[in-house]
Amino acid sequence: MQTATVVNAPAGAALAPADPGGSAAAASRRANLLLLRRLALPVLAAALVLAVWEVGTRWAQVPEVLLPPPSAVVDRLVNAFPLLMKHAWPTIWQSLAGFAIATVLGISLATLLSASTIIRETLYPNVVFFQLIPKIALAPLFVVWFGLGPEARLSFSVFVSFFPVVIATLAGLDNVERDLLRLCRALTASNWQTFVSVRLPHAMPYIFSGMKIASTFAIIGVIVGEFITSRAGLGYLILFASAQAETALILAAISVLCVFGLAFYGVVALCERWTIERFGDRPR
Amino acid sequence: MNVTAEPRAPAGEDPAAAWRHPAPVAADRDAAYLSLRHARKVYQTRTGDVEAVGMANLDIAAGEFVSILGPSGCGKSTLLSMVGGLETVTEGEIWIEGAQVTGPRRDFGYIFQDPTLLPWKSVLDNVLFPIRTQKRPVADYEAEAHRLLERVGLGEFKAKRPRELSGGMRQRVALCRGLINDPRLMLMDEPFSALDAISRDDMNLALVRLWDSYHKTALFVTHSIREAVFLADRVLVMTARPSRIVADLRLPFARPRDVTVQDTPEFNRICAWLRDQIQAGYGRAAPGTGG
Structure with a gap:
């Protein structure tokens, strides 16, 4: 801030001195430090836990079946890598497909619910009711209905991840400023026009926050499906390894699952950020 | 027209006498651009019927800028919404260019209290x-x-x-x-009331400058007396309970309008008279209640 063009203060009032705050370089240094701290602290904490785990299991000579040290898990991860990848593939494609189908169905149902009062009054209480059921309990039914193939896991994954999308989308479609809807009415806009030009764009950040939840639910759905009946997939591999008392392999499979889940969630979260940036009314 | 308010000054000294709008000629709606005939709005609530707008009679000529001035809850916004076709009329009729208003029209322009822009x-x-x-x-x-x-x-x-x-x-x-x-008709519902005082003056000026060249019929709802007088060719005063139009003034200020008009004694006399009308509507004239 500069007061270079000298303005004469009226009598009795002194001009405040120029902002004594630091230079731009200092500000950017502060920002970098802050970022470093926000990255470094959680990474350090995780590293500390792993170190304690490694040292603790070795020092107390915990049997590897109970809890192998992280280094053993990494060893297993490396030498069983082809096996892990072979089983990761069905889990990954079924999660992605389940997520995609759930998103399309969820947005469609929410659109229908927001468009028609009658449909909403009929269906929405049921949607909420279904949402309250512990959905995992229904997993065996999907095997009964869809057999032992991937259809059972895919459909269960859709079923589990569908509700967050419906509920978030509906909130977004409904949460439009009333004045904006009044404006549409004043401009003689049709319901369809109002939906396309106002409701749907407004709902975009909501939809993506629902999809963010759905992305983790879709993976849970597939893994649970694989636990129940499957001959492939990471869920199957985890069950198989536990039957063999191969704890390191279980943890290796879980690690692969974590990496995939993190990447999947990360991509959707990035999309969500973008939609908030694009459609929200304040920058983030 | 329900111009029922008695001027508080003796009749001979009524400062508003010169500007008071003549009572509209009944059944002359073809001549006016916009006509309200006994337009009434009643909301049904659990505790009974609430009259939001009572028996509004009004004729507005094409090109007139009309401010509707009144305290909160006097039904001025409802009146505007009825003219704009956003609210139904419980009783009576609203005519625009010889056609009854049944809903929003493509040749209306709206400004609401919030900008309501698409972010x-x-x-x-x-x-x-x-x-x-x-x-x-x-x-x-x-x-x-x-x-x-x-x-x-x-x-x-x-x-x-x-x-x-x-x-x-x-x-x-x-x-x-x-x-x-x-x-053809601009409907403005307290468009500047959410702004700070400086922005508001700024907007008033921007609007007046626009109206130097745009001669559109306009209805402008506000609870600011000075804003109403500065912007309009004509001011209607509404009161709450019962919701009535109690005064109708034609303003003597020409267009293009200058900011300094607000500093003239005439401007201030009109504002004072309007404040009295609003306070009379409250049933008392205590200073500072006319907001």
Whole structure:
């Protein structure tokens, strides 16, 4: 801030001195430090836990079946890598497909619910009711209905991840400023026009926050499906390894699952950020 | 016209006598641009019927800028919504150019209290929103959108998003959006009441400058006396409980209108008289209650 063009203060009032705050370089240094701290602290904490785990299991000579040290898990991860990848593939494609189908169905149902009062009054209480059921309990039914193939896991994954999308989308479609809807009415806009030009764009950040939840639910759905009946997939591999008392392999499979889940969630979260940036009314 | 309020000064000294609008000629709605005939709005609530607007009779000529002035809850916004076709009329009729109002019309322009801009669209696209919605050819209106934005001082902000603008600037965009489809009637519902005092003066001036060249019929709802008088050709005063139009003044200020008109004794006398009318509507005239 500069007061270079000298303005004469009226009598009795002194001009405040120029902002004594630091230079731009200092500000950017502060920002970098802050970022470093926000990255470094959680990474350090995780590293500390792993170190304690490694040292603790070795020092107390915990049997590897109970809890192998992280280094053993990494060893297993490396030498069983082809096996892990072979089983990761069905889990990954079924999660992605389940997520995609759930998103399309969820947005469609929410659109229908927001468009028609009658449909909403009929269906929405049921949607909420279904949402309250512990959905995992229904997993065996999907095997009964869809057999032992991937259809059972895919459909269960859709079923589990569908509700967050419906509920978030509906909130977004409904949460439009009333004045904006009044404006549409004043401009003689049709319901369809109002939906396309106002409701749907407004709902975009909501939809993506629902999809963010759905992305983790879709993976849970597939893994649970694989636990129940499957001959492939990471869920199957985890069950198989536990039957063999191969704890390191279980943890290796879980690690692969974590990496995939993190990447999947990360991509959707990035999309969500973008939609908030694009459609929200304040920058983030 | 229910001009029932007694001037508080003796009749001979009534400062408003010179400007008081003559009572409208009944059944003359073909001559007026906009006519209200016993228009009434009653809301049904659990505790009984609430009259939001009672028996409004009014004729407005084409090109008149009319302020509707009154305290909160006097039904002035409801009256505006009925004229705009956003609210149904419980009783009575509203006519515009010989046709009864049954719903919103394409040749209306609206400005609400909030700018209600689409946050994901640029300033220019927000101004063009009514054109796209009403399926008019956008190319025909682009030049006008640029011109309007230049006129309200937003020439350099056309590509910006609403969140990058201040509250006053956003309301200017809303003003341009209201004018873009060249409306026959502008309906403004307390458009500047959410702004700070400085932005508000600024907007009043911007609006007056626009009206130097745009001669559109306008209804402007406000609870600010000075704003009502500064902007309008005619001021209607409404009171609450019962909701009535109690005064109808034709203002003696010419257009193009200068800011300094607000400093004239006449301007201030009119404001004082209007404040009295509002206070009389409260059933008391204690100082400071006329807001």
